[in-house]
Amino acid sequence: MEQKTATIQIAKKPNYISIAFTGSLEYGLIEEIKKQLQSQSFQTELGFILDMSRVKNIDSTGFGMIVNFAKKASTQSKKIVIIVVDPFVRKLFTISQCDKIFPIVENETAALQVIQGNGHTELSINEY
Structure with missing residues (x-):
């Protein structure tokens, strides 16, 4: 059986910050990731692209981490x-x-288009 892990990689880009997650964002695996997110600087022009293209699973703890961020x-x-x-x-x-509070896209090019424009969602983060 494969050992479950979770990692994070943060990269400052010219006008946004890319945060790439890998593995399973689940209870018991994300404590260190949560600490890194909580200490994240918000010194960015546009915002954040959360790259979950290498995430295999996410539970309520992982969603809670993303919503709090x-x-x-x-x-x-x-x-x-x-x-x-x-x-x-x-x-x-x-x-x-x-998916009602975050624009969900399939690649970084699409994410850049949304973050540079006015990506509207059904709910604001405070309505969730």
């Missing part, structure tokens, strides 16, 4: 766009209704 980002007027390619993970975003 988004609430903090929204107080700084920063946008968040999420890249999700795995059909199973995309379905989990739909079930949790996180």
Whole structure:
């Protein structure tokens, strides 16, 4: 049986910050990731692209981490766009209704287009 892990990689880009997650964003695996997110600087022009293209699973703890980060980002007027390619993970975003508060795209090019424009969602982070 494969050992589950979770990692994060943060990269400052010219006008946004890319945060790439890998593995399973689940209870018991994300404590260190949560600490890194909580200490994240909001010194970015546009906001954040959360790259979940290498995420295999996410549970309520992982969604809670993302929502808490988004609430903090929204107080700084920063946008968040999420890249999700795995059909199973995309379905989990739909079930949790996180797809109603975050623009979900399939690649960085699409994420850049959304973050530079006025990507509207059904709900604001505070309505979620």
